Amino acid sequence: MYSKKLARLAFGVLTEYTVSCPLTRSVSSRVNAARSLCSWTLCLHHRQKNQLSEGFSRRLIRLNVRTVSQTTLDPAEVRKFQAMASKWWDLQGDFAALHSMNDLRVPFIRDNLLNMHGIRQLGKPLAGLRILDVGCGGGVLSEPLGRLGTDVLGIDPVEDSVRTAELHSSYDPDLRERVRYQACTLEELAEEEAEGFHAVVASEVVEHLADLDAFASCCQQVLKPGGSLFITTINKTNLSYVFGIVAAEQLLRIVPSGTHDWEKFISPEDLERLLESFGFYVEAIRGMMYNPLTGAWSWQQNTAINYALHAIKCKEEPQPGQVWAESENLDKPGRATNYS
Template structure:
C-alpha cells in the first residue's frame, strides 16, 4: 500500500477495532443490519441482480456483499482497505457457505486501473463520508462499471438536521453508533454527490431518502433526503 491511497488511517483504525463485531446483530453495526434489506431491495428493484457481476466498494464485514450474492448475483467481489474487516467477511462467507463471493484488500482506484468496465453493478454504501477524496472514489466506481451498468451510492447529507440526527442523536443520545463514527465536515450534500457523478459521466436516475423512527425503531425508504440518502446512477452506453 502506498502513500497515495485514498484512505484515512484513523478511519481504517476505527473500523478495524470494531471488526470482530460486524456480524453481531446487537453491536454497533446493528443499524447496518437493519437498513441492509431496504438497501438490497431498492437496488434489486432498479437493477435485478440475478446473474450479474457485482462489486461492493468499502464492503467492511460484507453485510451488503453477502446479501447480493444470496439474492442471485453470479459473482460478487467485496473490496476494502481494512484487513481485519475483510478477514471477518471471509470467515462469515465460509461459515454461512455464501455462494459466488470473494473479497480483496484493494482500493477502488487501484482496481479501476486493473480491471476497468468489469462489473454490471457497483455499490458504494456508507463509505464516501469516510474518505479524504470522495470524488476520486466516484470516478473509480464509474470506471469499474460496464457501459449501461448501474452504480449505487449512499451517504449522509450535510446540514443542521443531519448533524442533529446522525451525530448528536445516533451517536450521543441513542448510542446507536460509536461516538466519532461520523465527522460533520465529511458529510456530502446530494447536490455535491450528483456533481461528482456528472464529472464521472454517471447519469443520476433515482434518489431515495432513508429515515429512522426512534419510536418504532424502524427504518424506511422515503422522499426525505435531508439525513441519509441513496443515489442510483447509470453509465451511458
C-alpha cells in the same frame, strides 16, 4: 428510560419535519442525460481553454480522462473501523443499524437492476451480474446480494474486516463460490479491473473517504458502460448533524462516538454534480430515515438526513465536435429543459 424518551422526542420532531418538507424526487433518464451533457460541455470548454496553450492532444479531452492524484483512503477512518472489525455480525451491536438498513438497500439495488437487466433466473433474479461492494466491511451487504444470484466482490482496506467477512460467508455453501473478498482500496482494484462490473455499491462509505473525485473516477473505470452505481450516505444539513452525530453518537449511542465527521457529509445535489462530471447521470434519489425506537428504516419524502442514490454510467460519450450543437438543441420544442 431517559434514552427511550429522548429517542421518542427526537423521532417525533424528525417525523414532523419529514411531512412538512417533501424533497424526494425521481429523476428521469432523459432529463438527466440532458443535464449531464450540459455539465460535460462546460467542463470540456474549461479544459480546452486551459489545456490548449500546453499542447494537449484533443484525445485527452474526453469525459473519462480526469487527473486524480489523491487516494480514497483516509488512515484515520481505517483506524476507526480496525477497532470494530470483530463486531460486524453482532446484530445488537455497533452495526445493528446497518443490518436493519438491508431491508431498504437490498430491494433498492435489486429492483433497479431488474428494471435494467430483467430476471435472469427464477430464485436467483440477478444471476450472471457482477457487483462490486466498496467498503464491504464484514460482508453485511455482500451476502444478501450474493443470495440474489450475483457474483459479488467485496473490497475493504481493513484486512481484519475482510477476514471476518470471509469467515462468516464460509458457513453458507450457497455463498462460497458466489461471494469473495479482497483487502484493497478502490483505486488499487481499478488498476486491475477495467469495466468489469455491472454495478458498484457504496453503502455508508462516501462519508468516510478522503477524496470523492478519486472515488467517482474509479467507479467510472470499473463499471461497464450502462452500469449502475448505488450510494447510500448522509446529507450535509443541520438536521444531519443533530440526528446523525449528536443524537446517534453522543446521546443514543446507536453508533460509536466519532464514527462520522460532518464535514465529510455531502448533499445529494453536490453528489449528483460530481457524478455527472465523471460521466454518470442520476436516475433516482430517495430519502431514508432510521427509527431508533423500532430499529427499522423507512423510505421518506425528504433527503434531509439519509438518502439513497442510483446513477448510471453513460454508454456513449458525446463527440467533442458535436457537443455544442447538441446542447443548443436542448432548448428546441419537445426537449426537456426544466430540471427543477
